[in-house]
Amino acid sequence: MTRRKSDVFQSSRPVARAERVTRRLFLKQGLAASSTLVMPVVGIGASVSQAPDTPPPMKPLTSPGLPFSNYGQPSPHEHRVIRWISANPMAPANGVSWTPLHDLEGTVTPNSLHFERHHNGVPQLDPARHRLLLDGMVERPLQFSLDALGRYPMVSRLCFIECGGNSSAAWRRQPLQAHAGYFHGLISCSEWTGVSLATLLAEAGADPQAGWLIAEGADAAGVSVSLPVPGIIDHALLALYQNGERIRPENGYPLRLVVPGWEGIVNVKWLRRLKLASEPLMSRYETAKYTDLLPDGRARQFSFPMQVKSLITRPSVGFNLPGPGAYEISGLAWSGKGRIHRVEVSVDGGKSWQSARLQEPVLPACLTRFRAAWRWEGVPAVLVSRAIDENGEVQPSRDALLAARGEHSRYHYNGLVSWLVRGDGAVEHVYL
Ligand SMILES: Nc1nc2c(c(=O)[nH]1)N[C@H]1C(S)=C(S)[C@@H](COP(=O)(O)O)O[C@H]1N2
Numbered sequence: 001m002t003r004r005k006s007d008v009f010q011s012s013r014p015v016a017r018a019e020r021v022t023r024r025l026f027l028k029q030g031l032a033a034s035s036t037l038v039m040p041v042v043g044i045g046a047s048v049s050q051a052p053d054t055p056p057p058m059k060p061l062t063s064p065g066l067p068f069s070n071y072g073q074p075s076p077h078e079h080r081v082i083r084w085i086s087a088n089p090m091a092p093a094n095g096v097s098w099t100p101l102h103d104l105e106g107t108v109t110p111n112s113l114h115f116e117r118h119h120n121g122v123p124q125l126d127p128a129r130h131r132l133l134l135d136g137m138v139e140r141p142l143q144f145s146l147d148a149l150g151r152y153p154m155v156s157r158l159c160f161i162e163c164g165g166n167s168s169a170a171w172r173r174q175p176l177q178a179h180a181g182y183f184h185g186l187i188s189c190s191e192w193t194g195v196s197l198a199t200l201l202a203e204a205g206a207d208p209q210a211g212w213l214i215a216e217g218a219d220a221a222g223v224s225v226s227l228p229v230p231g232i233i234d235h236a237l238l239a240l241y242q243n244g245e246r247i248r249p250e251n252g253y254p255l256r257l258v259v260p261g262w263e264g265i266v267n268v269k270w271l272r273r274l275k276l277a278s279e280p281l282m283s284r285y286e287t288a289k290y291t292d293l294l295p296d297g298r299a300r301q302f303s304f305p306m307q308v309k310s311l312i313t314r315p316s317v318g319f320n321l322p323g324p325g326a327y328e329i330s331g332l333a334w335s336g337k338g339r340i341h342r343v344e345v346s347v348d349g350g351k352s353w354q355s356a357r358l359q360e361p362v363l364p365a366c367l368t369r370f371r372a373a374w375r376w377e378g379v380p381a382v383l384v385s386r387a388i389d390e391n392g393e394v395q396p397s398r399d400a401l402l403a404a405r406g407e408h409s410r411y412h413y414n415g416l417v418s419w420l421v422r423g424d425g426a427v428e429h430v431y432l
């Protein structure tokens with residue numbers, strides 16, 4: 001079933017009686033009641049669930065429920081929580097589908113909602129016949145069946161994959177009004193499990209002179225990418241599992257390359273060949289595509305790690321705040337170069353900032369959930385988040401990003417994202 005953005009509307013259900021609760025919270029923390037941003041969140045949920053106008057709990061059922069199922073499905077009440085598909089009807093195999101970040105919580109993306117980027121559709125591969133060829137500058141060219149790969153020691157990495165083209169609509173002059181996930185949701189986070197690249201390169205006897213690894217997919221898009229071996233040898237893996245189950249067909253079944261924190265395209269799906277070489281291939285996917293045209297007319301190439309970035313997911317476009325009172329601001333931060341060190345949140349369009357609470361675990365190249373308690377006064381407020389990673393890199397303002405990169409980029413947008421909460425509680429995307 002293909003459902004479009006217009007069918008999807010998400011509204012928040014903030015807490016009842018929030019005003020009183022918030023005042024109590026302020027007193028508890030010894031803060032002035034005029035303050036609008038309160039950290040950390042304590043006790044709001046418990047107090048609210050006691051509110052006197054809450055309907056009494058439903059009676060337990062007296063007849064049996066539905067029987068067991070072989071493979072679980074979400075509640076039918078959650079049918080609006082879907083990937084939104086953007087593809088050209090004339091070439092439906094080339095396009096994207098977006099993770100609904102605005103509908104999700106925590107940091108792990110359910111497999112059925114992992115974003116998709118296919119250049120020429122999802123190949124139907126038979127795992128019994130699939131092989132991985134490892135050749136080029138090696139002592140022993142090797143070919144692996146999946147059974148053979150499964151006998152090597154495995155490793156797991158909880159990490160994000162982000163398309164280089166994520167958030168690209170933010171390069172436009174006018175702020176696009178779209179749900180957070182249907183704008184910034186070409187990022188998903190999974191636990192990937194498989195065999196480390198280092199293990200296989202050692203097995204084949206990689207030539208130390210081979211500086212580049214060329215990875216090729218088995219789909220009909222001719223995807224080949226070149227990766228610098230020293231940059232990936234310690235963290236790349238050949239993944240067989242995604243959040244504990246076999247990788248989904250759309251995410252690379254039965255085998256994909258995962259390079260934690262590096263741009264989407266190098267995470268080659270339906271992996272069929274790894275070739276060691278002394279030079280990069282200069283394929284279409286690292287020349288005509290996935291390069292960034294700079295203001296001086298040159299193009300930036302091989303910009304692998306995704307830059308530090310963050311985004312408030314709740315509230316965001318599509319939410320309607322029903323009235324003044326206590327809300328939690330919740331969002332995601334990430335950096336392809338390491339851990340998130342700090343996330344700052346502003347409710348006044350960047351005039352003042354306070355540190356948000358980072359939810360554990362905080363892992364390198366992984367989505368990190370941040371939270372900040374907020375009391376909305378019922379007047380317009382501009383919410384912004386700003387992430388800083390462990391290398392001290394700071395998420396830039398949109399103006400700073402445009403000044404550095406010019407206006408002809410299509411990839412690697414990591415500027416600040418601002419949401420205007422209007423006086424009537426609706427949320428709009430604005431540029432500062
Ligand atoms: N073989 C192959 N690998 C591929 C692609 C593809 O079209 N074919 N798309 C790439 C791009 S551009 C991205 S962003 C990621 C998307 O991974 P996902 O579809 O699992 O989210 O896969 C990359 N690997």
Ligand SMILES: [Mo]
Binds near residue numbers: 117163164
């Ligand atoms: Mo991508």
